[in-house]
Amino acid sequence: MANSSTSLPHTDLRIRRTRRLLTQALVDMTAERPLETITIRMLTDRAQVGYATFYRHYASIEDLLRGIVDDLYINLAELLPSLAGAQPERAATLVFHQVREHPGHYRLLLHADRSLGLLDKVVEMGTQALLAAYEARPDSRVPLDVTVDHCIRSFLNLIAWWLSHDMPYAPERMGQIFLDLVLHPMEAMALRPRISLD
Amino acid sequence: MANSSTSLPHTDLRIRRTRRLLTQALVDMTAERPLETITIRMLTDRAQVGYATFYRHYASIEDLLRGIVDDLYINLAELLPSLAGAQPERAATLVFHQVREHPGHYRLLLHADRSLGLLDKVVEMGTQALLAAYEARPDSRVPLDVTVDHCIRSFLNLIAWWLSHDMPYAPERMGQIFLDLVLHPMEAMALRPRISLD
DNA sequence: ATCTTATGATACTCTATAAATCATAAAGTT
């Protein structure tokens, strides 16, 4: 108990209700104030559940956060191979669509403290996807690892900028911006697509 | 009292000694463990000063952090105009040299929590410098504000990557990488230098 | 209808923050 990684589909309505309420409370509150200032008591008050109940599901606020963001990993894991693969134009746009559908959750991911390593996991996933689709140009002045890190973090930066400015452009436009500012320059300078064997 | 913004050059040796010890202790400890896990007691023990003494100089660890990073702003403020100006090649390299001379301090700046707004201040400084030197291309598909944010945060990301990988390349090489991956693509896609009037 | 268990309320321990006090020592001043 008190472990969100026990994520087998729980049947008990009470459990699902409590977790849903606490999740929603955290998403709501992080839109209003910094994460570090949020106490367990605030969360349980907002979610209308008992204080001790929190600890029956999560070991800490960070644990709750982890559980929430884990859901995003699943979505991203499906998109990233195509993002780095044959049609990056479409895939980048798809991610921005995902963000627009769950802005609170992505805000959580992007604003989470570095020490939780939530972003690092995304970077790791993106790295694997990129390396599967691209290889270093033999003549490149830019090392492969720097380039990959730059590409993924710039993508995340674009999402963060878009969210913090209330998503002023369409997902398609943001996808195009990513291609113009990051991906195409990267292809020109450092990486080339691997030869696909299909 | 208890305010680091009282940064007029203090003459009292005891004051300067205490602040130096506490500063060094924080820099040292953040290299070993996440900032949030560091307590006042740990800091004062490491710095070999009394516990209450901390509060005679700083209101909180965040306040101490702010004081440390303020010094970096001064250095950066001198470099940024030239970074965005006539010779970005040299200036980018200069910043990497600065980082190599004070890795602990820059680590502090880059790893500090978002809620402190320390990085935001750097982004703001960089934005002003960039806008002073560049203007939007009339035909650009990429909006000006996104571009500027991307440029500056990518620069900071490069520094962060370099630090976290123990600075494997020379500052000159990192400056070149910044030009290849970020600045030149940006100039090609979105911005052009303002006409200088000298 | 019965069994099972998640919940709410409460009390308690522990840790860390933050402020206050006072004798001492170390700095600055003449």
Next chain:
DNA sequence: AACTTTATGATTTATAGAGTATCATAAGAT
């Protein structure tokens, strides 16, 4: 060198929040 000022160290106190334990109840599962 003698004097004055004040920063420091040690200690105490109050407060807030994390995290654990207990028990009667209510709500869901079967």
